[in-house]
Amino acid sequence: MPIEVSASLTRRTFVQTAISGLAGCGCMAGRRAGAAEIAPEPSLRIRGVVMVPETLTWKDWPDRARRAGLNTISLHHPTSPRKLLEFVRTEAGQEFLARCKNQELHVEFDFHAMRDLVPRGLFAKDRSLFRTNDSGTRTPDQNFCVHSATAMRTAVENALAFARALRPTTERYYYWSDGCASWCRCSRCRELSDSDQALLVENAIVKALRSEKPVAQVAHLACHVTMPPPKTIKPEAGVFLQFAPARRRYDLPYSQQRSKDETDSLWYLERNLEVFPAATAQALEYWLDVSRFSRGKKLPLPWDRNRVRADLGTYRALGIQHIKSFANDLDAEYVRRHGEPTFLAEYGAALAELFDP
Numbered sequence: 001m002p003i004e005v006s007a008s009l010t011r012r013t014f015v016q017t018a019i020s021g022l023a024g025c026g027c028m029a030g031r032r033a034g035a036a037e038i039a040p041e042p043s044l045r046i047r048g049v050v051m052v053p054e055t056l057t058w059k060d061w062p063d064r065a066r067r068a069g070l071n072t073i074s075l076h077h078p079t080s081p082r083k084l085l086e087f088v089r090t091e092a093g094q095e096f097l098a099r100c101k102n103q104e105l106h107v108e109f110d111f112h113a114m115r116d117l118v119p120r121g122l123f124a125k126d127r128s129l130f131r132t133n134d135s136g137t138r139t140p141d142q143n144f145c146v147h148s149a150t151a152m153r154t155a156v157e158n159a160l161a162f163a164r165a166l167r168p169t170t171e172r173y174y175y176w177s178d179g180c181a182s183w184c185r186c187s188r189c190r191e192l193s194d195s196d197q198a199l200l201v202e203n204a205i206v207k208a209l210r211s212e213k214p215v216a217q218v219a220h221l222a223c224h225v226t227m228p229p230p231k232t233i234k235p236e237a238g239v240f241l242q243f244a245p246a247r248r249r250y251d252l253p254y255s256q257q258r259s260k261d262e263t264d265s266l267w268y269l270e271r272n273l274e275v276f277p278a279a280t281a282q283a284l285e286y287w288l289d290v291s292r293f294s295r296g297k298k299l300p301l302p303w304d305r306n307r308v309r310a311d312l313g314t315y316r317a318l319g320i321q322h323i324k325s326f327a328n329d330l331d332a333e334y335v336r337r338h339g340e341p342t343f344l345a346e347y348g349a350a351l352a353e354l355f356d357p
């Protein structure tokens with residue numbers, strides 16, 4: 001959807017930028033877009049799956065998740081929260097939310113957001129809002145300049161607008177960097193790591209959100225360039241670690257990947273846990289993610305029950321209490337090709353056995 005950008009760069013204009021874009025897909029006028037139908041529980045321990053809405057072609061996903069003992073389904077989009085907003089306003093989206101409510105399942109929304117929080121159309125008016133790349137050039141390709149007060153204010157206002165439109169029942173909010181990719185290298189930003197720059201944004205968002213919702217929490221996603229812990233910026237109250245080791249090895253137990261030299265190893269989780277509380281930290285894993293392992297070849301998931309149980313034990317030993325796994329492409333076509341999977345139930349059973357005995 002094209003983003004309408006008004007002529008003046010005022011605070012009011014930025015809010016309208018997000019709202020007008022959201023309103024543009026409001027074909028189901030009067031319907032609630034969000035999912036805040038069951039009360040948030042600050043003590044809730046997340047046991048969940050994360051998927052793009054297209055995965056919901058597997059009939060009765062909420063019922064299946066509940067039967068597996070899970071308590072949360074997170075909807076995901078790889079580039080824009082607007083797509084999720086469009087989905088929850090469709091008949092299928094409304095039915096999904098109703099099913100989750102009936103099954104007392106929590107609903108969250110995990111998405112890469114910075115392109116929408118600072119709309120790219122603003123680049124033509126003021127390049128200083130956007131990041132400087134390694135070549136010293138301002139570019140709207142991803143993320144923004146965290147030392148631009150206007151960009152930061154715009155991001156916060158639009159984050160609030162999305163929070164009002166897409167309402168997680170857990171009061172946990174996920175605004176990820178674009179593509180888990182680099183932030184700004186301008187003269188003022190370059191002293192801060194990508195993790196520090198992301199945390200600056202998350203801190204600003206959580207402070208604003210908590211002025212409206214005192215129990216709101218905002219994720220700091222450790223993934224790709226933000227896998228190392230922040231070094232300079234400290235997390236505000238309400239910012240929690242979400243650790244997504246997308247590039248780790250899955251043919252070995254995670255406990256055997258502890259070296260700093262191994263990509264996305266446990267070393268990075270342990271360093272992040274020196275900055276973020278373990279009690280609120282969340283592992284975002286890929287055990288059930290058909291799309292990650294299949295890579296378009298429609299292969300069966302390489303599920304190893306014992307390996308996943310071992311990995312869960314590794315996370316538990318580090319104090320992690322919140323667990324989600326991507327489950328993209330575990331859809332109707334997958335079940336047609338490979339039959340009814342047993343691994344969803346085994347995943348839920350392992351979580352219950354190891355975390356809630």
Ligand SMILES: [Zn+2]
Pocket residue numbers: 131132144145146147148184185186187188189190
């Ligand atoms: Zn900058």
